[in-house]
Every structure is written in structure tokens, then in C-alpha cells.
Amino acid sequence: MKIVFSFLALAFLFTSCDDGDIITTELDFGDTFTTCGDLVCYKIRTSPDETLSIIVDTTIEALITTIVDPDNALLVILENDLQDEVNSAFNYRTYSNAVGNNVFCSSIPPSNLGLVNDYPSSCTARFETILIEDDNDGILAELEDLNGDGNLDNDDTDGDGLPNYLDDDDDGDNVKTKIEIESAIITTTTELLTVRDTDGDGIKNYLDTNDDGDAVDTIDEEGTTQNQNPADDFDDVTINIAPDYLNNAIANTIPATAFAAHTINQEFVIELTAIGIILPILIQDEVAFGTLTESGSRTVTPTF
Numbered sequence: 001m002k003i004v005f006s007f008l009a010l011a012f013l014f015t016s017c018d019d020g021d022i023i024t025t026e027l028d029f030g031d032t033f034t035t036c037g038d039l040v041c042y043k044i045r046t047s048p049d050e051t052l053s054i055i056v057d058t059t060i061e062a063l064i065t066t067i068v069d070p071d072n073a074l075l076v077i078l079e080n081d082l083q084d085e086v087n088s089a090f091n092y093r094t095y096s097n098a099v100g101n102n103v104f105c106s107s108i109p110p111s112n113l114g115l116v117n118d119y120p121s122s123c124t125a126r127f128e129t130i131l132i133e134d135d136n137d138g139i140l141a142e143l144e145d146l147n148g149d150g151n152l153d154n155d156d157t158d159g160d161g162l163p164n165y166l167d168d169d170d171d172g173d174n175v176k177t178k179i180e181i182e183s184a185i186i187t188t189t190t191e192l193l194t195v196r197d198t199d200g201d202g203i204k205n206y207l208d209t210n211d212d213g214d215a216v217d218t219i220d221e222e223g224t225t226q227n228q229n230p231a232d233d234f235d236d237v238t239i240n241i242a243p244d245y246l247n248n249a250i251a252n253t254i255p256a257t258a259f260a261a262h263t264i265n266q267e268f269v270i271e272l273t274a275i276g277i278i279l280p281i282l283i284q285d286e287v288a289f290g291t292l293t294e295s296g297s298r299t300v301t302p303t304f
Contacts, residue, residue, distance in 0.1 A: 033272060033290040035060060036105040041272060043290065044103070049095040049114075053104060054125055054274065054289065056088050063129050064268040064294055074161045074300050078131055090274060092119045092282070119282075124275045125289075132267040133166055137177035139186045139206075141165040157207050160302035166264055171207050172302075173218035174260045175231050175245065180206035198246050205246075214248040219256040221245040228260040261301045268294040 029043035029052055036042070039060065042053040062080065069075035096114035103109060134141055144164040146155045152165045158172025170177050181195045181204075196205050199213030211218050221244040223233030230245040235252060244250040272289035 029290070031290050033292055034101065035292060036101075040104050041289065041292075042104045044099060044101070046098050049098050051091075051093045051095075051099060051103065052287070052289065053091045053093075054088060054272070056125070060270075060292075060294060063127055063270055064131075064296075066131065066298075072161055074302060075166075076131075076133075076298065078129055080129075088125065090121050090123050090125070090277065092121075092279060093117060117281075119279050121277045121279050123277045126273045126275060128271040128273075130269040130271070132269065134265050134267075135162075135164075135166050135168040135177070135262070136265045137168045137170070137206075138181050138184055139177065139192070143186060143189065143192055144170070158209075160259065162262060162300070162302060166262075168262050168264075169260065171209050171218075172259065173209050173211070173230070173245070174228050174256060175205075175211075175218060176260075177206045179231050180204075180211070199248070212246050212248040214251045216251045216253050218245040220253050221250070222254045222256065223250075223252055226254060228256065228258055256304070258304045259302045261299050264298050264300065266296045266298060268296070270294070 029045050029050075033041050033043045039056045039058055040053060041056060042051060044051050065079040066076040067079045069077050093115060094117040096116050097112070099113060103113060141152060144155055145152055146157070146164065153163050155164045156162065156167070157164055157170050158167070160167065160172050164170045168176050168178065171180075184191070184195065186192050186195065192204075197203060197208070198205055198211045199208070201208065201213060205211045209217050209219070218230055221230045221233065222228075223230075223235040223244050225233050231243050233244045234242075235244050236247055236250050241247070244252065270292045272292070274287045274289050275285070277285050277287060
């Protein structure tokens with residue numbers, strides 16, 4: 001899986017209040033946080049009923065925006081390595097009864113909040129965004145390190161510019177890897193050894209540009225359906241046991257004119273830390289606010 005790091009430092013400036021006794025325990029609200037709108041980050045817990053919240057002058061979209069990698073047009077990097085300070089607000093609140101998401105996400109907050117204490121503070125908040133990408137081709141990314149050097153980025157079997165762990169068609173024959181491993185989920189080297197090698201040439205189908213060992217490369221065996229997918233062409237109507245690219249009795253040549261589109265799954269893990277908290281009731285100047293995970297995907301088509 002591809003991991004890209006981005007750091008976003010934000011400063012929060014406003015007043016604090018002096019109320020209550022000193023709390024010596026940490027603000028432990030779990031490992032994740034939730035968001036509303038543009039942009040409230042918050043955490044809720046019960047027993048006791050408390051919330052932490054940070055109002056940030058940014059958006060989730062800004063935190064996860066990607067741009068084309070200048071070194072490879074098929075890859076992306078996070079747009080923001082560092083942003084300037086923005087106006088924000090941090091609050092620790094306690095309540096006399098249980099609260100829900102509607103405290104932060106309703107346009108009109110409920111009237112029966114039972115708010116007991118509201119403690120604001122000045123602090124610095126830091127976002128660290130990690131982008132994880134994977135081709136979801138059924139093969140664990142670590143197993144696509146074909147040369148075994150620990151670097152997934154330099155393994156590109158078909159030379160199309162997408163390393164194998166981001167390439168859902170590793171051999172570039174327009175048959176998806178997931179199809180060529182017959183939709184198995186491969187998580188070990190032993191399992192990888194069992195995937196099909198139709199022509200017995202020692203090259204597994206998902207890495208073999210000519211799967212059936214006939215005179216025609218797989219990518220050029222599209223038969224009557226020319227749609228950048230040899231897997232749906234069955235021209236041997238008398239046998240019809242396999243698509244043409246796996247049937248060495250069929251060697252029709254229809255040269256391909258394009259690569260199929262590739263889909264890459266994306267996961268953005270956003271980690272938020274509040275630093276320099278100053279509250280009269282708290283002996284703790286740093287709070288690991290937690291992580292937020294956003295999922296998506298992108299589609300690219302290599303140059304033919």
C-alpha cells in the first residue's frame with residue numbers, strides 16, 4: 001500500500017477561564033474523533049458526560065486534497081505539506097446528562113444540554129494526514145515486492161508507470177489481476193504459488209502477457225468484443241470452456257488500441273493533536289485528539 005505524509009500546523013488563539021478544581025487525570029476520549037460541517041472536530045464520552053471540541057477554519061477536503069506527482073503523472077501526493085495558522089477554538093465541557101452528536105451537528109442545538117462547565121483554551125493543533133493507496137487486486141501489497149528489496153515503488157511488471165501494488169492489471173494485458181487469480185485473496189507467499197499458470201511456462205497468469213501460450217498476446221485476443229477486456233471473449237462456440245486468451249485453440253489477432261482504466265483505492269488517516277492547552281482545571285498541555293479516516297478512490301489510464 002502507498003503511504004504519503006502531509007503535515008498541517010494550525011494555531012488556536014482565544015481566552016481561557018478560571019473555574020473549578022484541578023483535574024490530574026488525562027482527557028482520554030478514545031482513539032477517534034468525529035466532524036461536522038466546516039469544520040468542527042469533536043469527541044463525546046459518558047460516565048462522566050464530557051465533550052472535547054475544536055472549531056477549525058478549514059475543511060476535510062483541504063486536508064485530503066491531492067495533486068499529480070511531478071515525477072509521475074499516474075501517481076498523486078498530498079497538496080498541503082504545511083499551512084499557515086488559522087483562527088480556531090478549543091473547548092472542554094462537562095454536562096449533567098448524556099449528550100449526543102446533535103450537540104455539535106444540529107443547526108439548532110437541543111435546549112436540554114445540561115451544560116455544567118465550559119472551559120476554552122489557547123492551543124496549537126497539528127494535523128498529520130497519511131494517504132494509503134492500494135489496487136485492491138486481491139494480492140497483499142507486501143507480496144508485490146517482486147525483487148524483494150523492500151521498495152514497492154520499483155516493481156512495475158508491465159512498465160506502464162504504475163507499480164504493481166497500485167496496478168490492478170499487473171501484466172498490462174487488459175485482464176484484471178483479480179480475474180487472473182480467480183478472485184482469490186492472496187495473503188501469503190504459499191498462496192501466491194497456487195494461482196493459475198495456464199500455459200505452464202512458469203509465469204503466473206497475472207504476470208504473463210500470453211496466458212495460453214499461443215501465437216497471440218492476451219491483450220490482442222479480444223475476439224468480436226473489442227472493449228479492452230479479453231476476459232469476455234468466447235469465440236470457440238463448440239468448446240466455450242474458456243475465454244479466447246486462455247484457449248490456445250483460438251489465435252485470432254485483433255490488436256489492442258488502449259489500456260483499460262485502473263481504479264486505485266484511497267484511505268486518508270487524519271491524526272489531530274492539540275498542543276499547549278492551558279486550562280486552570282487541567283494538568284495536561286497536550287491531547288492526542290485522535291484519528292479520522294476518510295475513504296475514496298481515483299481512476300487512471302496508462303498511456304498505451
